[in-house]
Amino acid sequence: MKAFWHGYIAGPIIGALWTLTMAVVTCIVVSFSTGEGLAPSLIGSLALGAWLGFIWLPDGDRTRNQRIAWSVGLAIVPALAFLLVNPAVIGAEGTSTLTILVAWVVVIVASAWPLERILHDLPYGATTRHEFEAAVIRFLTGFGYIFFTAIVAIPFYVMVMTSLKNQSELIQNPLDFTIDLSKGTDLFRSYFELFSDFNFGSYLWTSFFVSVLTVFLTLLFSVPGAYAVARLRFKGRTAFSRSILLIYMVPMIVLALPIYIAFSMAGLRNTIFGIVLIYPVTTIPVALYMLQGYFRGLPAEVEEAGLMDGLSRLAVIWKITLPLSLPALASVSLYVFMIAWNEFLLAFMLLDDPSTFTLTRGIASLNSSEVPRQHLMAGAVVATVPIMLLFLGLERFMTKGLTAGSVKG
Amino acid sequence: MTSATPPTGTGPLERREARLAWSLLFPTIAIVSAVVILPLLAIFWISFKPIGLADLRPPTPVVREAMRGDPGDYTLRYRIRNSSQEKSISNVVLTDELPAEVAVRAAPPEGCEIGRESVTCDIGTLEPGQRLDIELPITITGIDEDAAEEALEGRPPEITGSSENTLTNFEFTSENFARIFDSDEFFEVLWVTVFYTVFGTFGALIFGLFAAMLLNKEFKGQGILRGLYLFPYVAPVIAVAFAWIILFDPFSGSANALLIQMGVTDEAINFFGVRPLALIMVTVFEIWRYFPLSFLFILARMQSIDHDMYEAADMDGASPFQKFWFLSLPQLLGILSVLFLLRFIWTFNKFDDIFLLTGGNAGTRTLTVNVYEQAFAISNIGAGAAVAVVIFCCLIIFAFFFFRFVSREEGL
Numbered sequence: 001m002k003a004f005w006h007g008y009i010a011g012p013i014i015g016a017l018w019t020l021t022m023a024v025v026t027c028i029v030v031s032f033s034t035g036e037g038l039a040p041s042l043i044g045s046l047a048l049g050a051w052l053g054f055i056w057l058p059d060g061d062r063t064r065n066q067r068i069a070w071s072v073g074l075a076i077v078p079a080l081a082f083l084l085v086n087p088a089v090i091g092a093e094g095t096s097t098l099t100i101l102v103a104w105v106v107v108i109v110a111s112a113w114p115l116e117r118i119l120h121d122l123p124y125g126a127t128t129r130h131e132f133e134a135a136v137i138r139f140l141t142g143f144g145y146i147f148f149t150a151i152v153a154i155p156f157y158v159m160v161m162t163s164l165k166n167q168s169e170l171i172q173n174p175l176d177f178t179i180d181l182s183k184g185t186d187l188f189r190s191y192f193e194l195f196s197d198f199n200f201g202s203y204l205w206t207s208f209f210v211s212v213l214t215v216f217l218t219l220l221f222s223v224p225g226a227y228a229v230a231r232l233r234f235k236g237r238t239a240f241s242r243s244i245l246l247i248y249m250v251p252m253i254v255l256a257l258p259i260y261i262a263f264s265m266a267g268l269r270n271t272i273f274g275i276v277l278i279y280p281v282t283t284i285p286v287a288l289y290m291l292q293g294y295f296r297g298l299p300a301e302v303e304e305a306g307l308m309d310g311l312s313r314l315a316v317i318w319k320i321t322l323p324l325s326l327p328a329l330a331s332v333s334l335y336v337f338m339i340a341w342n343e344f345l346l347a348f349m350l351l352d353d354p355s356t357f358t359l360t361r362g363i364a365s366l367n368s369s370e371v372p373r374q375h376l377m378a379g380a381v382v383a384t385v386p387i388m389l390l391f392l393g394l395e396r397f398m399t400k401g402l403t404a405g406s407v408k409g
Numbered sequence: 410m411t412s413a414t415p416p417t418g419t420g421p422l423e424r425r426e427a428r429l430a431w432s433l434l435f436p437t438i439a440i441v442s443a444v445v446i447l448p449l450l451a452i453f454w455i456s457f458k459p460i461g462l463a464d465l466r467p468p469t470p471v472v473r474e475a476m477r478g479d480p481g482d483y484t485l486r487y488r489i490r491n492s493s494q495e496k497s498i499s500n501v502v503l504t505d506e507l508p509a510e511v512a513v514r515a516a517p518p519e520g521c522e523i524g525r526e527s528v529t530c531d532i533g534t535l536e537p538g539q540r541l542d543i544e545l546p547i548t549i550t551g552i553d554e555d556a557a558e559e560a561l562e563g564r565p566p567e568i569t570g571s572s573e574n575t576l577t578n579f580e581f582t583s584e585n586f587a588r589i590f591d592s593d594e595f596f597e598v599l600w601v602t603v604f605y606t607v608f609g610t611f612g613a614l615i616f617g618l619f620a621a622m623l624l625n626k627e628f629k630g631q632g633i634l635r636g637l638y639l640f641p642y643v644a645p646v647i648a649v650a651f652a653w654i655i656l657f658d659p660f661s662g663s664a665n666a667l668l669i670q671m672g673v674t675d676e677a678i679n680f681f682g683v684r685p686l687a688l689i690m691v692t693v694f695e696i697w698r699y700f701p702l703s704f705l706f707i708l709a710r711m712q713s714i715d716h717d718m719y720e721a722a723d724m725d726g727a728s729p730f731q732k733f734w735f736l737s738l739p740q741l742l743g744i745l746s747v748l749f750l751l752r753f754i755w756t757f758n759k760f761d762d763i764f765l766l767t768g769g770n771a772g773t774r775t776l777t778v779n780v781y782e783q784a785f786a787i788s789n790i791g792a793g794a795a796v797a798v799v800i801f802c803c804l805i806i807f808a809f810f811f812f813r814f815v816s817r818e819e820g821l
Contacts, residue, residue, distance in 0.1 A: 049579030
């Protein structure tokens with residue numbers, strides 16, 4: 001381990017790993033945006049990275065001439081790798097020279113520029129544990145940002161781009177996500193068809209209606225319940241709050257089976273009424289749990305002052321507690337809305353008639369070999385965009401609310 | 410001198426408070442027990458029942474009415490059949506209204522009575538799959554044939570009958586449990602569930618911890634990145650699951666095209682179609698979808714750690730990894746253990762993700778997917794309920810651990 005605590009060893013290793021990462025990322029990004037194939041080369045990128053990692057090391061005790069001599073001398077390593085084995089990034093068959101040149105420039109810039117910042121505090125010779133770990137952490141941080149951004153963004157990028165293409169283009173070159181802007185509004189054809197032929201307008205409205213109603217009903221039931229659990233003393237309070245948590249752990253599929261049977265017998269399947277009946281019950285325990293956590297945090301003295309001044313308990317809840325807990329109500333509403341909007345299992349089991357479909361059920365019905373996949377992806381985008389916008393707009397509430405009470409996923 | 414004694418028992422104020430609490434809780438308790446407790450009891454009941462999907466629709470008598478014949482010799486015919494091939498229907502009674510212009514001209518068949526503008530036939534018991542015709546000779550006065558036919562068909566006949574319902578009778582069987590425990594499949598399902606749950610939980614925690622450390626500093630664009638990293642959790646599962654399916658499609662998926670271009674593989678990989686890769690992929694999906702949740706909780710806890718501690722550690726010359734290992738991690742242990750238990754339970758309960766990605770094929774059938782598979786794919790509701798009972802028992806064990814070890818920690 002101690003051997004690594006030298007700049008001239010740690011630097012090239014970090015550099016090699018960083019350039020390899022950059023080569024892979026560049027290939028993915030350039031391939032996904034031009035549709036032309038590119039491949040990173042293991043030896044080529046490791047050699048280039050190791051050299052970069054060496055020359056970026058601060059001077060240490062070396063003279064300027066010594067440094068330049070070493071750097072130039074060692075440049076033979078990436079140069080040999082370039083000529084004899086492979087450059088860091090190679091093009092596939094049919095990839096244009098321009099694309100390859102662009103990829104090379106991107107790899108060199110994306111390697112050299114951040115590496116300078118990663119290594120600027122790492123001495124050339126023996127390093128302290130501090131300096132070594134700081135460099136490793138800077139490397140891991142850069143790697144982490146790229147890694148997480150890539151894994152989150154790629155599926156969504158593919159989703160949006162697929163919805164703008166057509167089946168034959170997709171099969172011809174699955175890497176080609178370029179958009180033909182000359183098509184104009186024709187680009188959004190699958191969206192138009194979704195709303196005109198597949199009735200998505202009605203699904204969208206049903207989903208919205210059901211979600212809003214669910215939020216309303218959930219709050220109606222959970223606010224008094226949460227208040228009672230948080231503030232009032234009664235026998236069985238602990239047992240009650242534990243059973244809420246227990247209920248909130250029961251898997252939906254276990255409940256879905258008897259609910260399916262009961263709804264089949266009562267004729268509630270294929271009705272919006274049945275869905276509105278069942279959704280709030282799945283969200284009440286969550287809301288109750290989040291709200292009671294918040295109510296506990298409110299100062300009881302304010303409410304007691306209200307009681308002393310002659311307000312009844314219900315008036316205290318209405319005039320004091322609720323106005324004070326508006327942020328919590330907002331985050332609970334947002335969260336319940338999200339659950340209802342994204343709910344799939346119950347909608348899938350209970351709704352068979354297209355006139356009662358919610359959005360998620362509508363997307364599930366698009367998943368057949370007869371419907372081209374750009375429609376499926378357009379449906380996915382239609383379902384995702386509203387909840388994303390709502391969420392990004394109210395992100396602060398969401399983050400607070402989710403962590404204030406525990407949350408089901 | 411009387412000594413003051415503290416009051417014993419419940420005073421009127423205390424009673425009033427408890428009454429108010431229960432009245433506030435009552436609506437919630439009522440609705441939750443109706444939709445959660447009752448179904449849970451029903452699951453236990455059904456798991457001991459020999460019941461299939463088809464039994465949910467009770468056998469019903471079906472009737473079709475038709476007018477036939479030539480002028481002067483019309484007959485009204487009712488074709489009756491039992492919809493079920495397995496169960497008989499008893500007390501079958503047919504009633505139909507007749508228009509004023511139609512009269513029955515000869516004696517009706519046995520069991521039928523002709524009233525004023527109506528006919529009632531007591532048919533008795535219909536054997537499984539039995540078909541029966543009842544013919545009434547009729548005359549038409551005043552209107553022509555088409556109008557009479559229309560008038561007759563405008564009033565559909567009613568038929569009633571009763572049959573035994575498997576769901577409510579007292580016939581029990583342990584066959585459902587014997588069936589699910591006997592098969593080798595059950596242990597495979599159990600192993601898949603354990604793999605999915607353990608790796609899904611640990612993965613989500615580790616990635617969440619990593620992401621939280623990245624964002625635990627102030628910089629430009631931190632808010633945007635935090636929002637972006639929450640996307641997988643916020644987006645509808647059905648949308649992201651299909652996006653993954655299309656991304657990893659073996660024939661025209663971009664991931665395969667990319668891997669082939671990069672020379673990682675020579676031919677397309679069927680990510681969601683072959684064992685053991687499919688199981689790994691659904692676990693990776695689970696980690697991808699739920700790391701945001703753990704990241705959010707861990708980040709919230711990290712930001713509340715006292716900063717002085719780190720300054721003291723700096724003075725003592727602690728290195729960054731030492732600070733993480735000896736300061737941050739012990740501080741985060743509480744939230745990590747709570748998250749572990751919660752995520753463990755919810756990953757165990759997860760159904761939608763695997764159902765959408767693979768449908769439980771290629772060795773990805775977990776217990777929850779097995780409930781659906783048994784109840785709806787094999788149409789054996791009883792066996793599905795038996796699997797659900799097994800899940801519920803596991804859940805009770807988890808809940809026990811949860812309350813025993815986590816109890817009051819972190820206020821959860």
